[in-house]
Amino acid sequence: MITEAREVPDGTVVEADVCIVGAGAAGIAMARRLAGEDVSVCLLESGGFEYDEATQNLYKGVITGRPYHDLDVTRLRFFGGTTNHWSGWCSPLDPIDFEPRPYLPLSGWRIRYEDLDGYTAEAADICQLPSRSFELADHQANLPEIYRQPLAEHGLSARVWQLSPPTRFGETYGPEIEAAERVRCLLGANVVGIQMQEASDLVDHLRVKTLAGTAFSVKARAYVLAAGGIENARLLLQPTNGRPNGIGNGGDQLGRYFMLHPMVPIGTVMAIGSNGGLLQSSGEDVVVGGLGLTPEEQLRRELPNHVINVLPGRPTWVAPAAFGVLKRRVRKPLEDTDALFDDVKFVLGDLDEIGEYAYARVSHRLSEMLGDGKLPPDLYTVLLRMEHLPNPDSRIQLAAERDALGSQRAAVNWAFSEGEKEGIRDTALRFGEIVGAMSIGRFHLTDWLQEKTREFPNWIDGDYHHMGTTRMSDSLATGVCDWDCRVHDARNLYIAGSSVFPTGGSSNPTLSIIAMTLRLADHVLDDLSRPIGVRGMEAFDDRGAATAVD
Amino acid sequence: MTRNFSEDRRLILRLAASTAIIAATPAIWAGPARAGGGCGPDLASRLAALIPHADSAARIGGRYLAVTPAEADAGLLVSSILGKQEHEAAGDAVLRRVVGENRQRDFIDGNTVSVDGWVLSRTEARLCALVALQGA
Numbered sequence: 001m002i003t004e005a006r007e008v009p010d011g012t013v014v015e016a017d018v019c020i021v022g023a024g025a026a027g028i029a030m031a032r033r034l035a036g037e038d039v040s041v042c043l044l045e046s047g048g049f050e051y052d053e054a055t056q057n058l059y060k061g062v063i064t065g066r067p068y069h070d071l072d073v074t075r076l077r078f079f080g081g082t083t084n085h086w087s088g089w090c091s092p093l094d095p096i097d098f099e100p101r102p103y104l105p106l107s108g109w110r111i112r113y114e115d116l117d118g119y120t121a122e123a124a125d126i127c128q129l130p131s132r133s134f135e136l137a138d139h140q141a142n143l144p145e146i147y148r149q150p151l152a153e154h155g156l157s158a159r160v161w162q163l164s165p166p167t168r169f170g171e172t173y174g175p176e177i178e179a180a181e182r183v184r185c186l187l188g189a190n191v192v193g194i195q196m197q198e199a200s201d202l203v204d205h206l207r208v209k210t211l212a213g214t215a216f217s218v219k220a221r222a223y224v225l226a227a228g229g230i231e232n233a234r235l236l237l238q239p240t241n242g243r244p245n246g247i248g249n250g251g252d253q254l255g256r257y258f259m260l261h262p263m264v265p266i267g268t269v270m271a272i273g274s275n276g277g278l279l280q281s282s283g284e285d286v287v288v289g290g291l292g293l294t295p296e297e298q299l300r301r302e303l304p305n306h307v308i309n310v311l312p313g314r315p316t317w318v319a320p321a322a323f324g325v326l327k328r329r330v331r332k333p334l335e336d337t338d339a340l341f342d343d344v345k346f347v348l349g350d351l352d353e354i355g356e357y358a359y360a361r362v363s364h365r366l367s368e369m370l371g372d373g374k375l376p377p378d379l380y381t382v383l384l385r386m387e388h389l390p391n392p393d394s395r396i397q398l399a400a401e402r403d404a405l406g407s408q409r410a411a412v413n414w415a416f417s418e419g420e421k422e423g424i425r426d427t428a429l430r431f432g433e434i435v436g437a438m439s440i441g442r443f444h445l446t447d448w449l450q451e452k453t454r455e456f457p458n459w460i461d462g463d464y465h466h467m468g469t470t471r472m473s474d475s476l477a478t479g480v481c482d483w484d485c486r487v488h489d490a491r492n493l494y495i496a497g498s499s500v501f502p503t504g505g506s507s508n509p510t511l512s513i514i515a516m517t518l519r520l521a522d523h524v525l526d527d528l529s530r531p532i533g534v535r536g537m538e539a540f541d542d543r544g545a546a547t548a549v550d
Numbered sequence: 551m552t553r554n555f556s557e558d559r560r561l562i563l564r565l566a567a568s569t570a571i572i573a574a575t576p577a578i579w580a581g582p583a584r585a586g587g588g589c590g591p592d593l594a595s596r597l598a599a600l601i602p603h604a605d606s607a608a609r610i611g612g613r614y615l616a617v618t619p620a621e622a623d624a625g626l627l628v629s630s631i632l633g634k635q636e637h638e639a640a641g642d643a644v645l646r647r648v649v650g651e652n653r654q655r656d657f658i659d660g661n662t663v664s665v666d667g668w669v670l671s672r673t674e675a676r677l678c679a680l681v682a683l684q685g686a
Contacts (some may be wrong), residue, residue, distance in 0.1 A: 267667070340613075340666050343606035347678060350601040351649065428658070432669030437657035445667040 002079075002178050005044075005189035006212040007169060008223060016042035016087045017528060018158040019206060019220035021191050021235070024081020025510055026496035026517045027226035028300040029167045033521040039528060042218050043185040044208065045178065047078030049170065053260055054404070055250045058501065060482070061230070062399040066414035067458050074464040075228050078209060079187060080170020082228065083510075084466070087164025090127050090289070091159055092120045092134055096295040096305050097387075097505035103302035106390045107503050108256070109472070110483045112213045116515045118217075123514035127164040128172075130286050134160045145291040146278040146440075155297040159290040159307050161508070188212070192407050194223070194240055197296075198488070203247075203493045218412065222305040222524050225498040226517070229258075229466025233396040233499060234410045236470065236480070248487040251476035255396035257468035259388040259504045264460055266428040269310065271339065273349050273439035279310050292506075304387035304420075306427045307506040311381045344442055351519065382431070382443070384424060387468075387506045391417040396469050416456050425449045465509050470499040479504055484523040485516070490541050492527075496520055578607045593638055594624040597631060597677060598684040600646055611682030613665050627680045631673055649673060 008014065020027045023045035031043045048057045055078065061071035076084045081104055084111070100108025131138060135157045140148050147158050161527040177185050193207035195217075195337075224230045231254040237246040241321040248254050271279060290307040292298075298305060399411035425445075432443030449458050473479020475486045485500050487493040496511040496517045581641075599606040615622050621630070632648055656662060656671035663675045
């Protein structure tokens with residue numbers, strides 16, 4: 001059932017077994033999962049079925065660090081959430097993303113890659129992907145020739161993205177929510193406070209307001225915040241009874257470690273070697289490939305798990321509209337590959353590395369060879385999607401400004417960590433060496449990485465993948481929630497979404513968000529089946545397996 | 551590990567038109583090339599001749615030498631390119647094969663240099679440097 005929150009009489013106490021805050025990918029996945037169980041669900045969504053300026057305005061915030069997008073353009077605040085403008089790229093996290101890496105502080109999940117296998121397969125169905133498998137062997141036919149090479153011999157690994165239609169969760173799953181007898185979805189319901197029971201580590205109720213001016217509360221046995229990587233932290237940071245610094249903030253970790261997946265240009269491949277055609281795409285658009293260094297190479301070189309995408313054509317860089325001062329770059333090539341370009345090409349040709357592909361290019365015969373009149377490009381743009389490192393100074397805080405409902409807005413200080421640029425440069429240079437070793441051609445390192453400064457230029461853009469602000473951890477000293485996504489100091493409060501990711505890898509997070517949400521649903525159901533006094537009393541052994549504490 | 555040579559742009563700019571600079575400083579560049587550093591000058595010439603686009607090679611080589619002046623010695627470059635093995639009697643096809651193998655090995659081992667951002671094998675950069683010296 002889906003109804004308007006403004007129709008709930010002022011002062012009402014809405015009761016349910018589980019209250020979910022946010023009807024985006026995570027919230028809807030959670031509600032669908034619980035709908036099949038013997039529990040009642042109250043799903044609170046700030047927006048309605050369509051975009052609304054006044055509601056979207058609640059997302060506005062303040063940027064205090066390096067340039068970043070206006071916050072109200074990074075998310076969508078209506079039923080279906082940000083899936084309403086989702087591009088649909090899906091790839092699971094890599095096994096190494098879960099591993100502790102001594103050179104990356106705060107790395108290592110106490111969840112193993114295998115623990116998410118079944119959930120990831122289910123998430124693939126929810127995202128309407130062509131296949132549950134992300135194994136390269138199952139997708140090679142739809143990827144460029146390079147993905148059929150023995151990549152591991154060269155220190156490369158492949159990543160497979162499948163493209164969702166993309167699934168608009170509101171449109172696709174709205175009818176199910178509407179039909180679910182035990183799910184009550186309230187549109188236009190904005191949580192403005194989390195009220196704790198007095199002298200307790202249990203949430204008592206949520207305070208809810210509508211833009212129509214009404215207010216009510218929701219009282220549940222379990223609460224799940226699924227409002228997004230910034231909003232989850234913002235909700236928890238709001239002062240509440242007995243917790244002036246918010247909930248889950250006993251270790252001053254809440255809101256910290258704000259991470260994204262910046263996509264940065266790292267260079268150009270001039271394809272000229274005997275394998276120069278390997279990068280040419282073979283066509284289907286339902287699958288996209290990415291390249292990275294193998295886990296062994298990463299560990300040996302102490303590098304994060306960056307992933308590289310190679311696109312045909314000369315690199316250009318479109319500066320985000322928000323960075324108007326840089327607009328002149330929009331019309332300019334990103335880098336000066338012309339310098340020495342012909343010289344390198346001629347020298348390689350002379351040294352016989354030139355193969356049939358490049359020879360045909362030089363002699364303008366390739367179009368005849370291919371028979372389609374089209375020449376594959378000899379330049380490829382190389383982009384790197386970062387594994388952004390957790391940095392305590394990259395954080396969400398509460399701004400002094402308040403929104404229309406009286407809640408303090410979010411203040412975002414997005415920051416890079418020391419050494420991140422070097423990690424990108426080292427990854428890029430190793431990739432360049434592999435391009436040479438595979439006789440594909442030569443790699444040109446982009447200008448900003450040639451500069452030996454440690455700072456990132458301001459035109460480097462962040463994406464919309466907000467992660468890390470309510471990270472999972474062993475205790476409040478290093479995070480906000482436990483490895484079952486239960487807030488450390490609020491045993492009936494759970495968090496869904498990428499805000500719980502302790503590290504973010506470089507895979508688009510939606511698929512993993514849904515997989516983790518399905519896993520969380522099982523924990524919530526398990527907790528609800530037990531007396532409240534023993535919830536959240538597990539410890540984790542060295543391998544990350546939960547063990548009950550007597 | 552790749553060395554980035556573009557950082558010393560001031561020096562590179564001074565040598566931007568490398569062939570012209572090289573031609574203007576024969577005492578610095580040509581001396582070692584003629585001396586051969588212990589190898590036959592013929593071998594250096596034959597290696598340099600593997601790249602008919604000498605102007606292109608010289609521009610790359612000039613940039614390489616600008617930041618590695620200690621390698622401005624033809625004999626040293628020849629032995630670095632070919633290794634210690636005796637190649638005086640080898641034919642051009644053998645030289646080409648050895649250069650190719652060493653270039654490949656460089657990329658695998660990470661023995662590369664970044665010349666104006668281009669990631670090149672150390673061997674091919676040195677070969678270009680040899681061409682630059684030969685043209686001086």
